[in-house]
Amino acid sequence: QSMLTQPPSSSGTPGQRVTISCSGGSSNIGINTVSWYQQLPGAAPKLLIYRNDQRSSGVPDRFSGSKSGTSASLAISGLQPEDEADYYCATWDDSLNGQVFGGGTKLTVL
Amino acid sequence: QVQLQESGPGLVKPSQTLSLTCTVSGGSIRLTNYHWGWIRQPPGKGLEWIGSIYYSGSTYINPSLKSRVSISIDTSNNEFSLRLSSVTAADTAVYYCARHRSWTGARGGLDVWGQGTTAIVSS
Numbered sequence: 001q002s003m004l005t006q007p008p009s010s011s012g013t014p015g016q017r018v019t020i021s022c023s024g025g026s027s028n029i030g031i032n033t034v035s036w037y038q039q040l041p042g043a044a045p046k047l048l049i050y051r052n053d054q055r056s057s058g059v060p061d062r063f064s065g066s067k068s069g070t071s072a073s074l075a076i077s078g079l080q081p082e083d084e085a086d087y088y089c090a091t092w093d094d095s096l097n098g099q100v101f102g103g104g105t106k107l108t109v110l
Numbered sequence: 111q112v113q114l115q116e117s118g119p120g121l122v123k124p125s126q127t128l129s130l131t132c133t134v135s136g137g138s139i140r141l142t143n144y145h146w147g148w149i150r151q152p153p154g155k156g157l158e159w160i161g162s163i164y165y166s167g168s169t170y171i172n173p174s175l176k177s178r179v180s181i182s183i184d185t186s187n188n189e190f191s192l193r194l195s196s197v198t199a200a201d202t203a204v205y206y207c208a209r210h211r212s213w214t215g216a217r218g219g220l221d222v223w224g225q226g227t228t229a230i231v232s233s
Binding site for chain 2 (some may be wrong): 002031033037044045046047050051056085088090092096097098099100101102103104
């Protein structure tokens with residue numbers, strides 16, 4: 001059971017906007033910054049968003065991150081077939097004194 | 111640019127110790143602005159942080175694995191290593207090494223990843 005809760009799946013059609021949520025608590029998201037990773041099938045994870053809303057180098061501006069209180073969100077606008085992947089949120093947890101990942105959300109582009 | 115490459119035996123017997131090494135190329139592991147981490151992913155499951163290390167040797171280890179995990183660093187060979195003892199089938203996973211973002215310590219996002227190496231625990 002992950003300390004960060006994500007929906008297991010999400011879907012959208014090309015061109016649509018989708019949002020993936022990540023719910024945490026006062027010892028993690030509430031006081032630390034959030035990162036988002038994209039994992040394409042058979043590949044290593046790739047850092048998309050860091051420090052809640054900063055895009056990594058080369059990441060299209062279709063991807064955006066936000067944080068409010070103990071929750072964070074990843075939004076993907078203008079959905080494209082190549083966005084079909086698993087997405088993970090992550091942050092530091094002060095109680096655990098370690099990194100925690102969400103359970104992951106499988107995004108399907110219909 | 112910096113690249114990371116995991117290496118180690120693909121098959122480990124139950125109760126034995128899994129040993130993996132991450133070789134860093136294209137940059138020095140001795141740079142003071144980076145921490146280096148290990149993450150694993152069981153088949154069909156999500157990511158789990160194992161632990162992270164600084165060039166000085168200071169470590170942060172996942173409490174759920176602390177009794178079985180050791181992470182070390184060899185700055186002369188530009189590599190860091192993971193040892194996981196008393197393995198069971200539940201330790202079967204793809205193991206990744208990665209670099210934390212500059213000046214974020216072990217708290218920061220992981221911006222460079224190795225391709226991953228599969229470790230299977232089986233007799």
